[in-house]
Amino acid sequence: MIDKISVSIRDVTKIFVSRTGETKALAETSLHVREGEFVSLLGPSGCGKSTLLRLLASLDRPSTGEVELTLNNAGRSPVSVVFQDYSIFPWKTVLGNVAFGLRLAGKKRPEAERIAREHIVRMNLAGFENAYPGQLSGGMKQRVSLARALALDPDLLLLDEPFAALDPQMRQILQEDLLRQWENGDVRTAISVTHDLDEAILLGDRVALMSARPGRIKRIFDVPFGRPRSPDIRYSQKFSEIRQEIWASLRDEVRPAGPDAAPIKHSEPI
């Protein structure tokens, strides 16, 4: 069943131009993601993994190469994205935020709110429908952001370091929440950018390791756990082994921050 290619990244590069010169954020990168697969993009800070995700989301255009998505229209929308800093609107209630994408996708308000309520319950946010984000904790805000993306039932879900802003305990709980949603079949194909090794292995079918800037796919690891999987695999021997193997490869890429490790601004794309 898992054989159709859903996402093709072919020889993609991305160069940012600023007054001080050009920065190559992505070197020639190729990656193919099968339908129904969860791929974790793992790499050191500034390696261009978020840049790659922005290209997948059509938020930026590649400098050369091509990103092709072939999506099977099983869901309500082709692509949706979970952003690192939640990006939920402070001026909308939880319900308003979750229903936002649905309304823009053409759903009438009652229908959008009905679907939104379901996802609010699934994300353990019941009772907070009319709360504003300012009244919520960081973990709850990210649940709203996840619910907003999942409510669209996307063919392809993109996650940009979704739990990076959370404390470690909350991060672990949300990883488990997302894993449960995945095991329920609520998510179809997903690509998640992260620098959390455990998260990459726990959620991913494959882990694509990126090199330091200019980033390229250095190595792809198959995660030796089938589906459905329990969060408890984290404590298994096999988990430690694959973790160690990936870390050995990743450690070479994590260099001390020099001037070239400065964050890339997305203001002046080439």
Add this chain to the structure above:
Amino acid sequence: MNVAPGSPRALERTTRIVNSPGQLERQHSKLVARRSRFRLLLNFLIPAALLLGWEVGAIFGMIDRRFFPPPSATTIAAIKLFANGSLLGQIVVTLYRVFAGYLPGALIGVVFGIFTGSYWTADALFRPVLTAMYTVPKLGIFPLMLLIFGLGDLPKIALVGLSVFLLIAITAHDAARAVPSGFIDVGRVFGAKPHHRFLEITLPASATMIFSGLRLAMGQAILVTIATEMVNGDDGVGFLIWHSWSIFEPASMFVGIVTSALVGVLSIGLVTIVERFCICWEDQNQTKLAFT
């Protein structure tokens, strides 16, 4: 994305989305240059169209030249006024009043506004007075200025300074209150004295907002100067406009109006240049779109 809007997706088997380099990615430097040329063109499009329409309208008699002399007549009047030196003199006098009021008004306004914005007691003491004074029409108290400062430049300069001060004090006050408390906490932890807090934290943190107030205040300074020159005295661009009107020389009047607009654009541009110089830590690629 090549999903046609409104198309029923369920009827199609797949959605294909291709993201490849666009024109901007393929020919970056060429397009950036072309865009900046186009931007310049857009800047001058509306003024040029208006002037052309006016000139053509006057030629075909749709606009009465006696009341609304066309741009060509205004240009000739401007050259005449410039040649006998009177235009330049009026501009210098007006600019002197604008800056003599603006500079001290802005400086005191920034310091005072940050002061009232930083301490709740100062806020409680001064804010009602500042707000009340801000809402009083500035020209309404010009006679008061004349009573206090007598005739000549001083009442005009004082009124300009007062208007600038009030606007900047209120902007700086709000800017200082909007400074993230984390920065203030860093200052407290490291034992910042009030002058450290002002110079090294609050002032730079609120600079962007203060400069947007400084641009608005420059416009107001010119407005107030020209208005007071119309009411009182016998020189300055405001006097040129009003005097030309009273002796019915509309061409010179338009020269005065255009001159005041140019003085305004250049002065506000000057504030933007100073801002670029002062706020060196901000992303210089971002163009300031406000006013200039």
